Amino acid sequence: MGLALLSPLFLLGALAVAVPILVHLTHRERKEAVPFPSLMFLRRVPYRTVRRQRIRHWLLFLLRTAAILLLVGAFARPFVDRASLGPAVIGEGREVVLLLDQSASMAYGDRWERATAAARDRIDGLGPDDRGTVVLFSDRAEALSQPTGDRALLRAIVDEAGVQATPTRYAPALQLAHDVLDASEMPNRELVLVTDLQKAGWAPDAAIRMPEGTVVTTVDLSDAATRNFAVTGVRLDRTTRGGATELIASARVVNVSRDSASDVAVRLEIEDQVVETRRVAVAGGGAVTVGFAPVPLPNRDVRA
Missing domain, CATH: 3.40.50.410 (von Willebrand factor, type A domain)
Incomplete structure (x- = not known):
């Protein structure tokens, strides 16, 4: 039923149950000695005895034997192999x-x-x-x-x-x-x-x-044909026109996928507002720099 042992050699320790058996068979109670003043008036009569060895104190003997067997079983490390049990059990x-x-x-x-x-x-x-x-x-x-x-x-x-x-x-x-x-x-x-x-x-x-x-x-969840582009760099250049300072933004776009793309939309956004959209072609594994038209230099910090 799926029971196995991790250390089966420890089962040899079960031989140790012979120890309490020998102890109980060889241990004999000492008979009480009765002092007698004189034996001169007693007649010697031959008396044959047959010494019988038998176990006394059965409860103590069984407890000692069980303790040894439990120790042997513990050292043998039994376990239940769940893989061998059926669905009705587990x-x-x-x-x-x-x-x-x-x-x-x-x-x-x-x-x-x-x-x-x-x-x-x-x-x-x-x-x-x-x-x-x-x-x-x-x-x-x-x-x-x-x-x-x-x-x-x-x-x-x-x-x-x-x-x-x-x-x-x-x-x-x-x-x-x-x-x-x-x-x-x-x-x-x-x-x-x-x-x-x-x-x-x-x-x-x-x-x-x-x-x-x-x-x-x-x-x-991957797509059969996925276009994968990344903006790896952005450059901002200042220029002056008509006494006003303007910014010229350019971005480097990389095509990470193997397939070439001919209509890639690149947008310039300032404060979540689309300022300009350029469409470019990027070869598979290639890169291209996209330039945008000049925009007025903001008089405050903005997010682009």
């Missing part, structure tokens, strides 16, 4: 860890909306015997609750979460998931990873292995 509950990516890349398009919808679907799919843990991660990972079967609590965690302005790092989240699953006594373990699978988030030296039998499911 149930069919699942330990589910949901990793929800909230890094900056999840703000692209409708990724975050799709991510939270997928997370809610997984939470709603938990059975009455299941437990779940929601882990929010970006460059670090955090579980906001202990493993629980309270689906309302898990949904509230997802509803209150939001995208962070931080990069993606998968190793901390996977390590936290491993710790939760490894400590679980549930017969079934499952890991659900909801992410856009940013390549930069994978660390080649982070080898994290989930507990044996863990079912890993990935909800891929």
Whole structure:
């Protein structure tokens, strides 16, 4: 029935039960000596006896034997192999860890909306015997609750979460998931990873292995063809025209994706107001500098 021993050689210690047996068989009560004044008037009569050894004090003998057997059993370290037990014995509950990516890349398009919808679907799919843990991660990972079967609590965690302005790092989240699953006594373990699978988030030296039998499911939110641009530098030059000081802004735009783009909109905004929009072409993996028309120099600090 799934019982095994971590140190079976200690069972040889069961031979020590011979010690109380020998003690109880060899120990004889001393007979009381009766002083007699003289034996001269007594006749010597031959008397044959058969010495019989038998155990006295059975309760004490059994207690000593049981103590030795218990010590032997403790040192042998028995345990129950849960994997060999059937569902009728240990149930069919699942330990589910949901990793929800909230890094900056999840703000692209409708990724975050799709991510939270997928997370809610997984939470709603938990059975009455299941437990779940929601882990929010970006460059670090955090579980906001202990493993629980309270689906309302898990949904509230997802509803209150939001995208962070931080990069993606998968190793901390996977390590936290491993710790939760490894400590679980549930017969079934499952890991659900909801992410856009940013390549930069994978660390080649982070080898994290989930507990044996863990079912890993990935909800891929990446887009088939994603244009990825970044503004890597902004330059502001002063110029004077008609006695007024003006600023000329220029920006360096990098195409991080492999595909070329011919109609990239680059906007200059001041105080959340669009001042000018330029459209440029950027080769795959290339960069281009975009210049804007001069604007009057503000007489106060502004946000562009």
